[in-house]
Amino acid sequence: MSSSYNTLPPELRIEIFCNLTTTTDGTNFRNLDRTHRQIISDRLYRKQFLTVKEEQLLAYFSGGIFEEGTFHLLHYNGFDKEELNIWYRLRDKRTLSTLQEQRLALSMIEEMIYTEDGYGEIQQERERSEVARIVAFVLADNFGCVPKHTDSVLPQQDISLMSARFQQERDEIKRCFLKLHNAFSRRAAEPEFGSSSMRTMALDLISVWIEAEGQDGMRMVGKDRVPYFIMEDAGMPGQGGWWELFLDAIYRTIEFLKYLERAYNYYRGTSL
Numbered sequence: 140m141s142s143s144y145n146t147l148p149p150e151l152r153i154e155i156f157c158n159l160t161t162t163t164d165g166t167n168f169r170n171l172d173r174t175h176r177q178i179i180s181d182r183l184y185r186k187q188f189l190t191v192k193e194e195q196l197l198a199y200f201s202g203g204i205f206e207e208g209t210f211h212l213l214h215y216n217g218f219d220k221e222e223l224n225i226w227y228r229l230r231d232k233r234t235l236s237t238l239q240e241q242r243l244a245l246s247m248i249e250e251m252i253y254t255e256d257g258y259g260e261i262q263q264e265r266e267r268s269e270v271a272r273i274v275a276f277v278l279a280d281n282f283g284c285v286p287k288h289t290d291s292v293l294p295q296q297d298i299s300l301m302s303a304r305f306q307q308e309r310d311e312i313k314r315c316f317l318k319l320h321n322a323f324s325r326r327a328a329e330p331e332f333g334s335s336s337m338r339t340m341a342l343d344l345i346s347v348w349i350e351a352e353g354q355d356g357m358r359m360v361g362k363d364r365v366p367y368f369i370m371e372d373a374g375m376p377g378q379g380g381w382w383e384l385f386l387d388a389i390y391r392t393i394e395f396l397k398y399l400e401r402a403y404n405y406y407r408g409t410s411l
Contacts, residue, residue, distance in 0.1 A: 149178045162188045189241060192405050197241055199398050200248065201229035208395050211344055216251045249406045252337050270346040273357070273366045274323070277316040283360070283367040284308055305370055312368060315389060319349070322393045332403045341399055345392050352388040356381035 156179055159165050165188040169179045184190075189197065200209040213223060225244050229236050276282050284305035323342060332338055358367045 149174075153178060153183070156183075157187060159187070162191060162194045166191055187238075189238070189245075192401075193241075193245055196248070196398065196402050196405065197229070197245055200402075201226060201244065208341075208344070208348075208391075212341060213247055213251065215340055215344055216254060218247060222247070248402050252335075252403050252406050254336060268343075268346040269350050270319075271323070272364070273353075274316050274320050276366050277313060278320060280313070281365060282309075282312070283365065284312070284370055285367055286370050308368075308370060315386060318393065319389050322389075322396055329400065329404065331407065332400045335403060337399060337403060338396070341396060345395070349385075349388050349392065352385045353381075356385060 152175065156165065156168055156175075159168060165184065169175050169184060188194075210223060210226060213226070214220075225240055226247075228240065229244055273282075286304075356369045358369065359365065360367050
């Protein structure tokens with residue numbers, strides 16, 4: 140009498156499960172049928188694999204386009220260089236990390252999520268930051284666009300006169316800064332994450348990054364420090380240069396905040 144897979148004893152099915160090598164295979168095998176879901180407990184699954192969501196979070200924070208943000212934010216949260224070595228190991232794709240190392244790295248993210256003390260003044264500091272001030276000027280349509288060759292005489296230029304040549308670029312700048320404003324707005328996040336210390340720390344740090352990215356193409360003019368954007372001769376501000384880097388920084392910021400929120404929601408109660 141021939142046997143079929145359905146007649147295999149639970150012990151053998153578990154043995155097959157334990158010899159799988161990827162989270163995808165482990166998850167698919169566990170969800171194959173009701174029997175598998177009964178014999179492969181959460182504890183057994185976690186002993187062998189990360190969850191799908193954990194794997195996605197780890198892949199982003201250790202190798203996403205904003206990977207440096209992970210190191211800065213963890214360091215900002217009090218982890219020292221020796222502790223962060225695990226993240227450098229994860230970033231080095233030539234080095235195979237163990238499940239234990241992956242869980243250790245994720246535990247740092249989880250610990251950071253549950254750190255809610257000691258950062259009460261960061262929100263106020265960020266609101267006084269240069270980035271927040273520039274965003275307010277741009278959204279109020281109070282900023283200038285000037286050709287690159289006039290950079291040295293900016294204080295003598297009339298904003299409306301010089302900016303008339305760059306209406307299309309002004310519209311693009313406003314769209315860009317509106318996206319940044321929306322990302323910074325607490326309303327863009329779920330209420331619990333929106334008021335969390337993790338998000339506050341991230342926004343404070345992001346303000347510094349964006350300000351640094353914009354140094355090559357923005358000038359603050361006059362007593363009110365009105366922002367001027369330096370245009371390349373081709374039209375778009377810093378086309379092929381600083382402007383592309385600046386836009387990239389803003390869009391990476393938005394993505395980084397989304398992944399932070401995913402991590403926050405996962406460790407605050409999302410199930411396997």
